[in-house]
Amino acid sequence: MSIATSVVISPSRALNWLLLLIVGCACVALLCVLYWYLPRANLLVASLGSVVAFLMLYFVIRAVLNALRQTIRYGLNVDSNGDVILRRLDVSGRVHESESVELRSPLILWRSVLLLSLQNESGKVKRLLILRDSVSDAGFRRLSLAFHWLVQAQTNTSVQNDLSEGNF
Template identity: 30%
Template sequence: MTISLRVTIKPSIWLRYLLGMMVILANTGWYIFLSNRELSFAYLLSALIGFAVMSSLSLIMVISKIPIVDLNISKTGEIKLGMMGLGDTSARVKLHRSCIIWQHVMALSFVFDSGRIYRILVLPDSLDPLAFHRLRVALIWIIRHQTKRSADNNSRVGNF
């Protein structure tokens, strides 16, 4: 590969809004469903309290702190992953075979040397459009060139 790349992947605002809307719509639907049933007041109240607790927990997950990921791809295709925000860490990683790279969405899985897998969902608002395109091209290049080495990889993890 002749192009080295360094990108900073921020948490997606679109995803947070969609998760928040999903929680609100799901709870509204359950409330309408339960209110049309002829349940006693105690059952209806306990269901509403349960929905309120679950909504609160879901919304806390939506607003929780997701680390900013610094991804550095060298000219040879080696990947270095750095996480900022939850204890700044940086390590060399390999792509896992479960990565999904589409035109507008990337679900990336990275394997650390310890065997731990770290997953990142990259949406178009996580990066600027040019960086998103460059990252997509670089990862496709790594996937295509690393599959030649898959015959030697017996552990079935890491760059295919």
């Protein structure tokens, strides 16, 4: 069986909707607090509090909209030897960066979520969250199988190494 696979990972629409929902709930909570607190405060404290709250609200909404506008896509290649290559792609699919990475702990492999900790050659760790709607169904299955196989291979190697050390 070959574990070689290559997929393009797009931003998750479900995660974007969840982010919008959380920000919407925070905005409603902030408005409720202002509605109940401002009539009880003196004029200076009330005006200062409302200015700070609306500035905070403005910057949070602006940050969320910038995050939703980002269209960073990644290409993830796993070859038959278990080597992983991470490529950063632009909107048209051209490669901006390409680096060889290794799997590190923690690694979460669930039925609908893959959370990968990838370390490049310089030691920088990048965490990549892959939801089921970020890739095609077939691509998600291939990635899940490939990483399950890689984790199993790493576990067998580490168990053999742990048993062989310190026997003298």
